[in-house]
Amino acid sequence: DIQMTQSPSALSASVGDRVTITCRASQSISSWLAWYQQKPGKAPNLLIYKASSLESGVPSRFSGSESGTEFTLTISSLQPDDFATYYCQQYKSSWTFGQGTRVEIK
Amino acid sequence: QLQLQESGPRLVTPSETLSLTCTVSAGSISSSSYYWGWIRQPPGKGLECIGYIQYSGNTYYNPSLKSRVTMSVDTSKNQFSLNLSSVTAADTAVYYCARHVYGRGLGYWGQGTLVTVSS
Numbered sequence: 001d002i003q004m005t006q007s008p009s010a011l012s013a014s015v016g017d018r019v020t021i022t023c024r025a026s027q028s029i030s031s032w033l034a035w036y037q038q039k040p041g042k043a044p045n046l047l048i049y050k051a052s053s054l055e056s057g058v059p060s061r062f063s064g065s066e067s068g069t070e071f072t073l074t075i076s077s078l079q080p081d082d083f084a085t086y087y088c089q090q091y092k093s094s095w096t097f098g099q100g101t102r103v104e105i106k
Numbered sequence: 107q108l109q110l111q112e113s114g115p116r117l118v119t120p121s122e123t124l125s126l127t128c129t130v131s132a133g134s135i136s137s138s139s140y141y142w143g144w145i146r147q148p149p150g151k152g153l154e155c156i157g158y159i160q161y162s163g164n165t166y167y168n169p170s171l172k173s174r175v176t177m178s179v180d181t182s183k184n185q186f187s188l189n190l191s192s193v194t195a196a197d198t199a200v201y202y203c204a205r206h207v208y209g210r211g212l213g214y215w216g217q218g219t220l221v222t223v224s225s
Contacts, residue, residue, distance in 0.1 A: 001169065034211030043202055043215035044153065050209060087153055091211065094166050095143065095155040 002026055002090050006098030012106040017078045021101045023088035025069040032092035035064055035073045038100075039084045047086075048073065078103070108133040110203050110216035118197075118223050124190040128203030128216060135184045136161045141206040142179065142186045146199040147218075154199075158206065159186055193223045 003026040013019050023033065031051040036044035046055045048064035051071055061076045075082055083105055088098040114126035128142070135142065143158035157167040159177040167175045171190070179186040190197060200218040207213060 032209070036212070043204075043218050044212070045215075046211050046213050049211035049213075053210075055211075055213065089153075089211065091206065094168075095145075095158070095206075095212075097145075097153040097155065100152045 002029060002093055002096050004088055004090055004096050004098040006088055006101055008101060009099060010102040010104060012104045013078050014106045015078055015080060017106075019075040019078050019082075019103060021073045021086055021088075021103075023071045023073075023098045025071070025090055025092075028069060029090045029092035031066060032090060033064075033066070033071050034089045034091065035062075036087045036089065037082075037084045038087065044087060075103075108205065108214045110205065110214055112201060112203050112216045112219040114219065114221070116219065116221060118193050118221060119225055120194055120223055121192055124188070124193050124197060124201075124221055124223070126188045126201055126203075126219065126221070127185050128187070130184045130186075130205075135179065135186065136181050138162070139208045141208070143204050143206060143212065144177065144188045145202045145204055145212075146197075147202070148196075148199040156188065156190070156201075195223050197221070198223045 005024045033051045035048040038044040051066040052064040063074045065072045086101045109131045111129045118124045141158045144156040159165045174191045176189040200220050202218045204212040204215040
């Protein structure tokens with residue numbers, strides 16, 4: 001199975017900061033990668049699919065990029081509503097999630 | 107707006123079978139582009155794919171759970187189901203059902219249901 005290594009596991013940031021979260025796949029997944037935001041007690045919410053495509057209704061401050069087997073989620077200017085946990089997921093071969101990144105208020 | 111809703115017992119006895127159903131409303135379960143999945147999240151931990159099924163009955167099960175998992179689909183009721191046998195306390199988790207559209211990720215999720223395994 002394909003493994004996804006997500007980093008960091010947690011970060012502290014302030015409103016307005018630029019935030020980046022990285023996922024590395026254990027083998028090529030082409031661009032079959034999604035990013036989700038999860039808030040406490042809620043189901044995950046799809047932000048990005050196919051590595052860089054923004055899901056409808058998601059603010060444009062969220063973006064995704066890829067370089068080989070490394071994928072990045074960027075929040076260009078962190079907003080109060082963005083403090084949450086973020087997960088990557090590959091869907092090239094079955095589905096595998098990263099371990100999650102908790103974004104906390106600094 | 108498509109909606110998914112999990113239903114089933116919230117408390118399961120160890121060694122018994124956990125059974126959940128996901129009812130899909132405001133949309134059809136019958137498309138070859140859709141994958142209907144089960145994902146779980148133990149309290150305070152990350153997401154784990156249990157497996158997924160297509161309306162045709164094609165399935166994928168997580169190898170770590172494969173010997174205990176069975177999924178099925180009922181197109182007449184627009185539902186799909188999960189059975190997880192021989193449960194232990196380690197199977198205590200929030201169980202989500204979700205829809206994956208080919209190439210586009212898991213765009214719709216149920217609200218999740220906490221299933222506790224305890225005697």
